[in-house]
Amino acid sequence: LETLNYLHQQTPPILHRDIKPSNLIWGEDNRIHLIDFGSVKIQTPPAGTSFTVVGTYGYTPLEQFGGQAVPASDLYALGATLVHLLTGILPAELPQKNFRIVFRDRLKTDIQPKLTRWLEKLTEPSLENRFTSAKEALNYLQMEEEKPPEMEIFAPKTAVAISKSDLQLKIEIPSKFTIKFIHPIVNLFGATRVRVNNWLRALPEEKKNRIIASAIVAGIVWFCLPKEISMFVAQFIVGVVFFPLQMLLAFLPFGLILWIILSGAGVDYFQSVSLYFDNKNFEITWHSSNSPQNKQGEISQVKNLNLTCCRDKYGNYHSCLELIVQERVMLLIPKLTSYYVGQQLSDAELELLKKEISDWISAKLWGK
Template identity: 45%
Template sequence: MLSTETILADRFQLRESLNSNPVRQTWLGRDLQRRDRVVIKLLAMGNGMQWDDVKLLEREAEVLQRLDHPRLVRYRDYFSVDDQNLWFGLVTEYLPGVSLKQKLESGYTFSRPEVLWIATEVLEILSYLHQFAPPILHRDIKPSNLIWGEDNRIYLIDFGSVQIQFPTPGATFTVVGTLGYTPIEQFGGQSTTASDLYALGMTLVHLLTGCPPADFPQESFRVKFRDRIPPKTDIRLITWLECLTEPLPENRFPSADDALLELQKLNFRALIAPATESNINLSQTDDKLTIQIPCRFSLQFIRPMRHTAKWLVATTKEKLNNLNILVKSGVFVSIIITLIILEKLPIPTGKIALFLLEVIAALPLIGLILAMPVSLIFLVAILTSGEKYFERISLNFDSSTYEICWHSSAFTRRQRGKLSYIQEINPLCLQDSEGNFHHSLEIVTQEPLFFVFSRRRTYRIGQQLQEAEVKHIQQEISHWIGHQNHG
């Protein structure tokens, strides 16, 4: 019988059971060699397990060893254990994050930009899987198999239903998939790349409406979800989802690349990962777009300090919550013993109290003295860093012009020009002398001087921004310019 702390294959230690199925067990474990967390899937012979289940697990292990994509779960090991029962085990890396199913169950409401971003992330993964010959079909895309990682990317997990070759006519097959997300042809053993697109479409419908696809009415195998889509949703998006979820495979998009291309043609904004706790302030009306970027000092020092403070608070709370009664009792007993010893010492209690008060009163002064060298170094760094270190930047766009403003404590510099002067908007990732990478945005303009002469100017803004923030600004400006050019 397997239990917590059991070590399998002389390497993997079981830590926490993730389900209650005695035959198909999933555990959170630890790789004792690499000293990191892993996920361990186990199948026990007997008790209703069939050889088809073992074949699926072996196939999953085989496929995972072939894959090399940053947003697919990575293979670690495959083994068997004879412990009264015969167990087969598959080990994969642990992906920190939360599944989309967990977010739905917690009451989280997905915004339309988030749904579009998730669609883009998954289509990029499917494009990679389907480019193999023959294509690798996941066959079980659903919210529980999509992980919103701590790095703000979407990961696809659980290849237990994977198919690596097209079925032979007349051959037997195993029905896999989840009701509501699985297309009709998959129940007949005729899965294609379009089957994964259907499952993705139903997953997106679930995220957008909050309603499981199995609960929607159907008409001629077509799921009727249009009435449950949130109001003011672009009709082009609804049409795109209906194309993904067509009952007949041949009526869906021919490939993941085609579906992604059509999605990008819709010119939706924010098809990138939402920047976590972004400091960018963006506002937009029908005739104006304004983007405000804080100074480098705020981005480089204040933001990390805020994150560090939050981490310290969270860690402290966690440690305090994990204190058991024994430790608390030990502290209490120590206090009692200390009081007894003080009582027995030949020193008046009043003097002890006075001494403690003097120590407490001196603590702020001691802290100030210790902080002075750090403050002095900090002040020197500020004085030598230059005025630009404290410049705030604002970008203003209207239907025909742009304006870049650099705001400092002393004055404001402005650069204006026609919107048509902007030639390029490039995200940059530069490495400093210490080997650290910094993200920023480059705006390139071609400005007329006189007669036929012009000059090319480059403005680099937003040093120390996060990569997602840079991409978000780039996309907002590009979308605004494109909209004005076609308006």
Template identity: 30%
Template sequence: MHQPGQVIKARYRILNKLGQGGIATTYAAEDLDIGQDVAIKTLSLHELTDWKALELFEREGKVLSQLNHPAIPKYLDYFQLDTNEDRYFYIVQEIAPGQSLQELVESGWHPTELDVREIAEQLLEILGYLHQLNPPVVHRDIKPQNIICESTGKVFLVDFGAVQDTYCHTLSRGGTMVGTYGYMPPEQFRGQAEPATDLYGLGATLLFLLSHKDPADFPGKKLKIDFRPYVKISPELADWLEGLLEPLIEDRFKSAPEALAVLHSHREIIAGRSVSNPQPAKSNVILQKRNDKLSIKISSNPSKALTSLMLLSLAVFLLTRFFPVSLHSEVGVFLLVFLLIFILNSGFFGPKFVDCFVFTQLDFQGNQFKISWSFLGLSRKIEGNIQDIFRVEVNKKKVPIHNKKSKKKYRLLISCVLQVGVKSYHFGYNLTQAEKEWLVTEMANFLGKPKVIDA
């Protein structure tokens, strides 16, 4: 209906088309009055085949004008324009930055279980806001195309063209069947909608993210989607997802806060210290966590290194005091140098010794992780995205300390390792084997990542 460059209402310059829906078209435009990009949704009276479409459009504008949530693009304007041939209706909103979940998946994005959890948490908070309004607002069209995700991971809910308030439904004892096949629960096919209706759409959207398959393409058992054989997720998340996708509304989660509380409790089950993985006794590792954050502090242990140094000094003293040679003689110097070379080559001053003076801290929160090392006033810090972590492991590495044609000797270095892309970040050389295995298990469970304990 509109072309790039066209100016509407002497204020909005069309930039490009954002999308075409069943009854309306959405454009990106520039608000010439304030110099800001906006989204304009327009409906043509001439192209209407059902007056119900105009009712839904007007209802969308009315509902949007009453909403105030940072994850719902702000309502800016509603107006109509007449021409000789037609009448046009317009809704103007702030534009949501980013791409839809549908576009991200089509471009090859494979979200991790953690990504899906965080998207679910954000959407449940948005739905909780909508459903607690008076009257409650039911979106009725939760699907990947209507969820915009920006680069930071924040999501926005858009397109309220199918929105309905439950008071209207209760009074009329019926409604219009709107929505998208595969993302609609059975009651929506009967024209009914309640807050739990949106939870089904959320579950179907999350299933699409996990599988890259349309929910309608999964086999079903008595209207229930049989997805477990086709997605690789933790049993806790699978159980929770089933609670969203129950076909009978009375079996489904009753509200967004209830679903969010259960998701958090499952996160505690996965991230919490299980009875089967207790922290080793006398461990100096400090591990703290809540629903969305894991913090690990590995203290330095200079006393252990100083004890070793004292023993070394004592050995040198005894050697020079009681060995029947003088350090001023060539034989004495040779013996002392040989002793030092032997100690250095044996790995005494290797990573385990240095690690006694290193303080290590690891923090995992939201989509980000941070590791910092402090050593005798020097520090190093790295940061990254949790989605780039693909494995946590206890790594055993043989380092040669003596190499002759007839004989090879090695020292064994064992550390915890965080594998991020092609990089490996080592820590915890001085922890006991039990501490390393415990710590790697805790991290892998919290992050939802594979763990490897090298035998």
């Protein structure tokens, strides 16, 4: 990647156009060297001129066959090369789906999910879905993934709410703000409740009876206290009970400032997603601080589900679930469109999301 980054940053960019395993050499300096620059291309030929297609089948992206090689074309070849090395199978011999190389189930060794998604991003058949530069691909590899919060004992396994019956599947994906700020508070109270319940269950019956008796005595004493003292105690208890509400109101202006900051932080912290599936149709709704967006169709139009990484409008990459939908357009010409959900979820949650949707569609279409 560093070598490609150097070549692509030249003016004009230098494109290798024939990256494959035989053109990579492990040197005596324990570094990988790229060789065979006989297919190097400096610039795209003008429209209408003849050209020669170079490259090796299986490692060459579609746009290169049309004489439109770009820096991302070398990235595709690099991805195909790595897939070959990790599977031991020539890319041309691997199965394809919608022109994508399918290799996840052929990997000879376990690799991190992030690296798998990175390889799938490199080998995207569509240029617009691929990394645009070697630097961008390198930055994604070096980017640290967000770690889940540390309260695994009491935190729910997933922030995703899934409700399913024989007739419908509903999935609610909360916003990143809810996951990062609201759920930890809810989990904290949940953890406290669990601890108290466990403590009470562990108490011997004798101690439980003593606690109940003490509560009854305290109630009797309360009614026997002078009115002034009982009123003071009541005010104190009310103050303690409503203290969280008072703090919430006090920090409301700071919350508004936080909302403004997060709105411009490069991530849509407030976007939540609803997915609905029934026996025939599906609907995806993206709820955000702006107007909601909606996509509807039949489940037969969902052609594939992929765990991948997607780029938001600010240029940041996130792990996500891609739904590839075959659109109905004029003249009956099919068109595949990708829709992305779950950018705020962990890898485990995305795997769960993919499985639930895939199982539902398979059951309704093919009875599996």
